[in-house]
Amino acid sequence: MAKKKVILSGMRPTGKLHLGHLVGALENWVALQGEYQNYHLIADYHALTTDQRTENIYKNSIDMLVDWLAAGLDPKQSPMFRQSQIKQHTELHLIFSMLVTTARLERNPTLKEQVRDLEMENVAYGHLGYPVLQAADILLYKGDVVPVGEDQLPHIEITREIARRFNTLYKPVFPEPEGKITKFARLPGLDGKRMSKSVGNTILLSGSQDAITKKMRTAVTDPQKLRKGDKGRPDICLVFAYHNKFNPAEVPEIRAGCESGALGCLDCKMNCAKHIVDALAPNREKRAYYEQHPEEVTDILADGEQRALKVAQQTMSEVHSAMGIG
Ligand code: TRP
Numbered sequence: 001m002a003k004k005k006v007i008l009s010g011m012r013p014t015g016k017l018h019l020g021h022l023v024g025a026l027e028n029w030v031a032l033q034g035e036y037q038n039y040h041l042i043a044d045y046h047a048l049t050t051d052q053r054t055e056n057i058y059k060n061s062i063d064m065l066v067d068w069l070a071a072g073l074d075p076k077q078s079p080m081f082r083q084s085q086i087k088q089h090t091e092l093h094l095i096f097s098m099l100v101t102t103a104r105l106e107r108n109p110t111l112k113e114q115v116r117d118l119e120m121e122n123v124a125y126g127h128l129g130y131p132v133l134q135a136a137d138i139l140l141y142k143g144d145v146v147p148v149g150e151d152q153l154p155h156i157e158i159t160r161e162i163a164r165r166f167n168t169l170y171k172p173v174f175p176e177p178e179g180k181i182t183k184f185a186r187l188p189g190l191d192g193k194r195m196s197k198s199v200g201n202t203i204l205l206s207g208s209q210d211a212i213t214k215k216m217r218t219a220v221t222d223p224q225k226l227r228k229g230d231k232g233r234p235d236i237c238l239v240f241a242y243h244n245k246f247n248p249a250e251v252p253e254i255r256a257g258c259e260s261g262a263l264g265c266l267d268c269k270m271n272c273a274k275h276i277v278d279a280l281a282p283n284r285e286k287r288a289y290y291e292q293h294p295e296e297v298t299d300i301l302a303d304g305e306q307r308a309l310k311v312a313q314q315t316m317s318e319v320h321s322a323m324g325i326g
Contacts (some may be wrong), residue, residue: 004035004036004037005036005037005144005145006036006037006038006039006141006142006143006144006145006175007029007032007033007036007037007038007039007143007144007145007146007147008038008039008040008041008137008138008141008143008146008177009025009029009038009039009040009041009143009146009147009148010040010041010042010043010083010137011025011042011043011064012043012044012046012047013042013043013044013047013057013060013061013063013064014047014051014060014197015060015063015197016063016064016067016204016205016206017064017067017204017205017206018195018197018202018203018204018205019187019195019202019203019205019276020149020187020189020195020196020202021067021205022071022205023182023184023187023245024149024150024181024182024184024186024187025147025148025149025182026067026068026071026073027071027182028147028180028182029068029071029073029078029147030071030072030073032145032147033072033073033074033077033078034077036144036145037077037078038073038077038078039078039079039081039141039143039308039311040068040073040078040079040080040081040304041080041081041082041083041137041308042061042064042065042080042081042082042083043083043134043137044057044061044082044083044084045083045084045089045090045133046083046130046133046134047060048126049124049126049127049130050114050118050127061082061301062294062297062298062301065080065297065300065301066287066290066291066297067205067206067287068080069286069287069290069297069300070205070206070283070284070286070287070290071205071283072282072283072286075300075303075304079303079304079305079307079308080300080301080304081301081304081305081307081308082301082305083133083137085305085309086140086305086308086309086312088140088309088312088313088315088316089133089136089137089140089312090136091316092136092139092140092315092316092319093129093132093133093135093136095166095319095323096132096135096136096139096162096166097129097132099162099165099166099169100132100158100161100162100165102128104158104161105128105129105131105132105158106128108130108131108154108155108158109154110130110131110151110152110154110155111123111127111128111130113151114127130155131154131155131158131159132158132162134155134158134159135155135158135159135162135163138156138159138177139159139162139163139174139175139177139315140311140312140315140316141308141311141312141315142174142175142315143175143177144175144177144178145177145178145180146159146177146178146179146180147179147180147181147182148179148180148181149181150181150186152179153179153181156177156178156179159177160176160177163175163176163177164176166322170322170323170324171321171322173315173318173319173322184244184245187241187242187245188238188241189201189202189238190202190203190215190216190218190219190220190238191220192220192238202215203215203216203276205280205283206287209277212273212276212277212280213270213273213277215273216239216269216270216272216273216276217266217269217273219238219239219269220238221237221238221239221265221268221269222234222236222237222258222265225258225261225265227264228261228262228263228264228265228267229261229262229264230261231258231259231260231261232258232259232261232263232265233258233259234254234255234258234259237258239265239268239269239272240254240255240258242272242276243268243271243272243275246272246275246276246279247271247272247275250271254268254271
């Protein structure tokens with residue numbers, strides 16, 4: 001039997017996950033599980049690049065793990081683990097940091113965006129090295145495919161460059177991983193801008209039916225459509241984008257109703273909320289189970305960390321032997 005290709009992906013534990021995480025990444029992780037060997041990492045060290053306070057990191061990590069499990073990741077197939085608990089990440093990060101220039105890292109558009117958004121005056125050494133740690137995350141498990149949001153593609157490119165450099169300088173140990181983005185990589189936030197927790201324009205995966213409906217009410221629609229009867233432009237409306245994703249069957253009817261004016265925005269939003277609530281039903285059920293069995297969640301993490309460690313140790317022994325050290 002041919003060896004399965006490896007998927008490695010992860011997220012920073014910065015709080016509860018929202019629809020953007022589900023549609024932009026998580027759904028892909030779940031869909032590819034089985035065809036690939038998946039590994040999923042909780043990037044708790046990466047979380048320190050933008051916020052050095054640690055008091056919520058453990059709780060956020062567990063909350064995120066529950067979000068992952070509720071989305072359908074299967075802990076038997078796919079080890080899930082914290083980056084901080086597998087020391088090989090930091091070791092490989094150090095080795096890789098010799099194989100990339102600071103000029104290359106300064107050109108990273110994701111970093112530039114963060115510096116601008118967070119109005120940072122100075123960048124920490126570790127923040128500059130964010131993609132180097134991410135390369136270690138991916139290559140420690142010899143990830144072939146990395147399903148992520150669009151903003152992460154520059155980091156995958158740096159990972160490929162580092163893998164190539166290592167392989168030519170020493171011995172071919174690493175694959176050159178490919179990024180994989182989802183069809184709905186750009187689900188907009190409820191204000192029509194980029195979906196982001198800090199802006200509050202999201203719908204949480206853990207939200208109740210009531211919370212989802214309330215949030216959907218706040219969605220911004222076509223500014224030219226003020227009341228039912230006014231003609232709307234579905235293609236500029238974020239609610240329509242949500243229908244495309246969560247209610248594809250009714251899309252032609254909704255387009256026609258919006259364009260003619262017969263369909264009012266509030267009715268359209270409530271219908272959309274209902275479809276999101278329905279789509280999240282299996283998620284809600286699994287979440288309820290794990291919330292009632294917290295010890296199972298910590299067991300899953302411990303088991304994932306044990307399995308990840310074995311792979312990481314094996315790769316590091318190949319790294320040491322390729323470099324002729326150790
Ligand atoms: N940088 C990713 C994000 O912010 C999180 C991450 C860390 C990651 N290590 C990774 C993603 C390895 C994919 C692979 O979303």
